[in-house]
Amino acid sequence: MSIVGNMPALLLIGPTGSGKSPLGALLEKHTGWAHFDFGHELRAIARGAADHDLAESEVEYITELLSNHELFPDEEFDTVKKILESFLEKNGHAPGVILNGLPRHVGQAKDMNRMVEIKKVAVLNCTLRDATARIARRGTSDPAVKPDDTHGAVLAKFSTFAEETIPLVDHYRNSDTDIIDVIVESGTTESNIASRILEWF
Numbered sequence: 001m002s003i004v005g006n007m008p009a010l011l012l013i014g015p016t017g018s019g020k021s022p023l024g025a026l027l028e029k030h031t032g033w034a035h036f037d038f039g040h041e042l043r044a045i046a047r048g049a050a051d052h053d054l055a056e057s058e059v060e061y062i063t064e065l066l067s068n069h070e071l072f073p074d075e076e077f078d079t080v081k082k083i084l085e086s087f088l089e090k091n092g093h094a095p096g097v098i099l100n101g102l103p104r105h106v107g108q109a110k111d112m113n114r115m116v117e118i119k120k121v122a123v124l125n126c127t128l129r130d131a132t133a134r135i136a137r138r139g140t141s142d143p144a145v146k147p148d149d150t151h152g153a154v155l156a157k158f159s160t161f162a163e164e165t166i167p168l169v170d171h172y173r174n175s176d177t178d179i180i181d182v183i184v185e186s187g188t189t190e191s192n193i194a195s196r197i198l199e200w201f
Helices: 020-031 038-046 056-068 074-090 106-114 128-138 151-165 167-174 190-200
Strands: 007-013 034-037 097-100 116-125 178-183
Touching: 007 020, 007 167, 020 034, 020 097, 020 190, 034 038, 034 074, 038 056, 038 074, 038 097, 056 074, 074 106, 097 116, 106 116, 106 167, 116 167, 116 190, 128 151, 151 167, 167 178, 178 190
Parallel strands: 007 097, 007 116, 034 097, 116 178
Antiparallel strands: none
């Protein structure tokens, strides 16, 4: 499969509940950049609602990872690559891609260098208390609320985020990538965040 090489990318980094998915959708609407929501892609694959070229064993592995709230290890990046390649192929007309949920750790960031060029990183700084309040306020009818946004799942995701994803920020700072830090509180709207990020475009 041939892909659009080195497509420029904006990376959204933030814990669960910080609003990455609705923010990504809003930025896509305003910029024309394609929004790659990795978590959404994985959940669609797991429930059989996505068009992909993955083997049955890969789908089973994705389902297991989601159930355990775990991240893809470096040695399984080939599966991640297939999912991202498929998305880039379908959205090759877009001027860039908004990455949400990928990369999630430094190993993935290095593997992705051949596929996209991350120009900018938006770090959504949100505490556990604020994230929990945001998730509760959305209600079960909001499409931004994930099926696994239980209290226990949120705690597990925050722990994984602190251990594996936060080091990504230093990785990109050290590579002189343009970074903006955004404080996300319980009442912060995606429009508030987007207005700051859109100044980059």
